[in-house]
Amino acid sequence: MEETEQLRAARGVRRRILGDAYVDAATADPAPAAVEFQDYLTATAWGVWAREGALSPRDRSLLVLAMTAALGRMDEFRIHAGTTPRTGVTDAEIDELLFQIAAYCGVPAGSAARRAVQSVRTEREAGR
Known part of the structure; x- marks a missing residue:
């Protein structure tokens, strides 16, 4: 993928939100198709995070x-869920979001999300 200012900005946001360790592990495969795939993911998903606009990192x-x-x-x-300390989302907001997920997406989705949040919080408290 062509190195553009937008791709560089998206890479920066991805690193700020996910952290260097995660991004380094995700982008470690030097195979050309893997590099191209990671650039595509970064430009597409993280490019929207890099946009100037009305949505804050917390909102996103x-x-x-x-x-x-x-x-x-x-x-x-x-x-x-593990990035929320870097995006400004509080545990109380996540707890409330879980109710919204259960109500609008169904109890199985809400329950699965709750288990994921509990796991992330346990890891965070353990310093992992």
């Missing part, structure tokens, strides 16, 4: 959490 984080839960993408939900 809450939206991603709600959407990944609604889609049943608990691996992604868990990743983003």
Whole structure:
């Protein structure tokens, strides 16, 4: 993928939100297709985070959490639940979001999201 200012900005946001360790592990595969795939993911998903606009990182984080839960993408939900200290989303807001998820996406999605949040909080408290 062509190195653009937008891609550089998206990479910066991805690192700020997910952390260097996560991004380094995700981008470690040097195979050309893997590099291209990571650039595509970064430009697409993290490019929207890099946009100037009315949504703050906190707002974007809450939206991603709600959407990944609604889609049943608990691996992604868990990743983003772990980033909330860097996005400004509080534990109280996550707790309230879980009620919204259960009400609008169904109890199974809300319960799965709750288990993921509990796991993330346990890891955070253990310093992992």
